[in-house]
Amino acid sequence: xxxxxxxxxGGGTNAISLASVIAHEVYKGNSPTLRAIGPGPVNQAxxxxxxxxxxxxxxxxxxxxIPGFADxxxxxGKVTAIVFKLKVE
Numbered sequence: 001x002x003x004x005x006x007x008x009x010g011g012g013t014n015a016i017s018l019a020s021v022i023a024h025e026v027y028k029g030n031s032p033t034l035r036a037i038g039p040g041p042v043n044q045a046x047x048x049x050x051x052x053x054x055x056x057x058x059x060x061x062x063x064x065x066i067p068g069f070a071d072x073x074x075x076x077g078k079v080t081a082i083v084f085k086l087k088v089e
Contacts, residue, residue: 009034011040025086034086064087067082069081
């Protein structure tokens with residue numbers, strides 16, 4: 001299996017476009033991780049995961065989500081990001 005991809009999600013991220021990226025990663029046999037900082041990006045990440053499941057579910061795949069935290073170094077110091085590790089069954 002390939003090295004896991006980490007996708008940064010912003011508040012302006014298009015959930016449908018991100019869902020398409022997730023679906024392509026699933027079809028390639030990868031288990032991507034989404035990283036979001038703040039309520040808007042977390043919302044977009046969750047919507048993208050739900051939409052991606054509707055894409056890949058019709059082909060027999062199921063996406064499981066393992067949520068967690070990660071410290072990220074930013075210009076103004078460390079912040080805590082929420083990460084969503086996606087596992088495909």
